Amino acid sequence: MSDPEILFGIYCPPHPQPLLSPEASEGYGKLRDAFETCRKRIEESEADLILVYSTTWPSIIGHQIQGHPEPEWVHVDDDFHYLGSMPYKFKMDTEFAEKFRESAESRGLQSRTVAYDGFPIDTGSIVALKLLNPDNRIPACIVSSNMYANRAETIVLGKSARDAIAAQGKKAVVVVVSSLSNRMFTEHIDPAEDRIHSAKDDEWNKKILEFFGDGRLEDLSQLSREIHGQIRVQKVVAYKPAWWMSATMGQNNNYRGEVLAYEALHGSGGAVVVLTPSKGSVGDKEFDEDDVEHYHGDRGVLNTGAL
Amino acid sequence: MAKGEIVLGCLAPHPPHVVYAENPEQNEAFAEGGWETLRWGYNRLARKLKSIDYDAMVIFTPHWQTYIGTHFLGLPKFKSKSVDPVFPNLFRFNYDISVDVELAEKMCEVAGESGIVTKMMRNPDFRIDYGTITSCHMLNPEWDKPLVTISSNRNAHYYSPEVMNEQASALGIACAKAIEESGKKVVLISSHSLSHRHFVTESPLPEDMSREHIYNHSQYVWDMKLVDLMRGGKMKEVIDIMPEFTEQTIAETEAGGLTWMMAAMGYPEYPAEIYGYQSVIGTGNLIAAWDPIEATREIVL
Structure with a gap:
């Protein structure tokens, strides 16, 4: 199978402020402008698929892929409901969704498409698709983030996405919806005074953005466990977006990286980054973890080796 | 005005499977049954509720997750x-x-006065979470009582289960004070499983009970430890070991529901009524109730 054609990747935050209240702070406005730049890039590209991996769509039964052709609803965020409602109607590439599911299953993953009227599409996916593809000019696909999945499973999921893009000859833009540091303030704040929650979070975010700026996506993938321990609230088992993004985009450092914006979103780190495949590679990490091709499930250590 | 009171506290797990298996007209999916131990336990507790005079159900749900304080439905x-x-x-x-x-x-106001960050939710497009709906439907399928839904502030994620325990306790005490001042008779509902590790695959027929069992024995042993303490009326001890239990079993108690309810009820020293325990897709689910009136308190199971 030939390599898939991935035109570029976008890393963007899930919070609703850039969509619902960009005027509330200078930072939210800058993030909105960065989304707008990405929207234009997508429009000017020859993309025929926007593939979204959202950290705000958790799943349990394997990996869920949105399979409704035109999901439609009015969504309200659990925390930021007072900012307003988010009506949406998206156009999904259902044939790609089925191919993605098939590719995931062929690599040993549990996967299914979901196509139900009223299915609750998550805040992050809605923000991304409404700002990046407001007229539904390009069909999209959204995949969940399994709450129990760790590195091997996430890498294999990325490779499955790659398989499906290649098999259908798509020209894809890959979108990862995730914060950097994700610790928000636990009190209501004046948006005009928003800032990154702590100096440590800010320093780590800037280090990550240095890597992004240098196009070192696979190096970031290798640092995922460290990032999780340092600046991620322990809601899930691991920081997975860089694993999935790198696996989907080819597991290398060959990108032109552009950090379009980096701002606080109620204390968390929100960045809009574009990674465009290029020639030449930088990086100084030794990749000492296994490069997994097929997911074999849990090893069942509880049931083996017992006396 | 007479003082308001808590007339019953219910631990009411919300796997959507139990509503699915009941086939109510409101649910679009159809099941051939399943999870009878839980459903029949729920049916019996629902009958008990019919015999109690109360004005409202107040439910604490893990599936309305908030990180910026505690929120209350406000329409x-x-x-x-x-x-x-x-x-x-x-x-x-x-x-x-x-x-x-x-x-x-009233709860929002009293909680705010006690230093808890709060917010009323007044967006009419807001969608009610399936935890609230599952627990309330199983306890009151006629839906003839008004609700108060309280979001779960995720202190266990941001800090630790110990901090969760402290903050959920403070919220429980504030809610009890608000109920007292309201003059209303209220049923409290803590909506969650105990151990909460799921299988990540599902059988082709979800209600195929030949496939249903607890995720592992460790989860079961922990769940039974809690059931024993509840039977013995040792709810303060349950809350004291809650951080350990929560961490060991990835328990849904991490959201703070049981701690909130027990604090509101003054950590009962009388036995809980046990209505049923069963696993759902690997998680441990217990239906239990705390009846403050000794004359109506039952030994159910």
Whole structure:
């Protein structure tokens, strides 16, 4: 199978402020402008698929892929409901969704498409698709983030996405919806005074953005466990977006990286980054973890080796 | 005005599977049954509730997760469809619920006065979570009582289960004070499983009970430890070991529901009524109730 054609990747935050209240702070406005730049890039590209991996769509039964052709609803965020409602109607590439599911299953993953009227599409996916593809000019696909999945499973999921893009000859833009540091303030704040929650979070975010700026996506993938321990609230088992993004985009450092914006979103780190495949590679990490091709499930250590 | 009171506390797990298996007209999916131990336990507790005089149900739900304080539903009616994001094949429930806004506002006010960050939720497009709907439907399928839904502030994620325990206790004490001042008779509902590790695969027929069992024995042993303490009326001890239990079993108690309810009820020293325990897709689910009136308190199981 030939390599898939991935035109570029976008890393963007899930919070609703850039969509619902960009005027509330200078930072939210800058993030909105960065989304707008990405929207234009997508429009000017020859993309025929926007593939979204959202950290705000958790799943349990394997990996869920949105399979409704035109999901439609009015969504309200659990925390930021007072900012307003988010009506949406998206156009999904259902044939790609089925191919993605098939590719995931062929690599040993549990996967299914979901196509139900009223299915609750998550805040992050809605923000991304409404700002990046407001007229539904390009069909999209959204995949969940399994709450129990760790590195091997996430890498294999990325490779499955790659398989499906290649098999259908798509020209894809890959979108990862995730914060950097994700610790928000636990009190209501004046948006005009928003800032990154702590100096440590800010320093780590800037280090990550240095890597992004240098196009070192696979190096970031290798640092995922460290990032999780340092600046991620322990809601899930691991920081997975860089694993999935790198696996989907080819597991290398060959990108032109552009950090379009980096701002606080109620204390968390929100960045809009574009990674465009290029020639030449930088990086100084030794990749000492296994490069997994097929997911074999849990090893069942509880049931083996017992006396 | 007479003082308000808590007339019953219910531990009411919300796997959508139990609503799916009941086949109510509001749910679009159809089941051949399943999880009878839980459903029949729920049916019996629902019958007990019919014999109790109360004005409203107050439910603390893990599936309205907030990180910026504790939020309360703040509009009198919500009508829409709730689709479970994890099990959409099982749960697509058309709901039409009433909210006791006066009581919700009182709780929000008293909690705020005690230093807890709070917010009223007044967006009419807000969708009610499936935890609230599942627990309330199973306890009151007629839906003839108004609700107050309280979001779960995720202190266990941001800090630790110990901090969760402290903050949920403070919220429970504040809610009890608000209930007292309201003059209303209230049923409290803590909506969650005990151990909460799921299988990540699902059988082709979800209600195939030949496939259902607890995720592992460790989870079961922990769950039974809690059941024994509840039977013995040792709820302070349950709350004291809650951080350890929560960490060891990835328990849904991490959201703070049981701690909130027990603090509101003054950590009962009388036995809980046990209505049933069963696993659902690997998680441990217990239905239990705390009846403050000795004359009506039962040994159910």
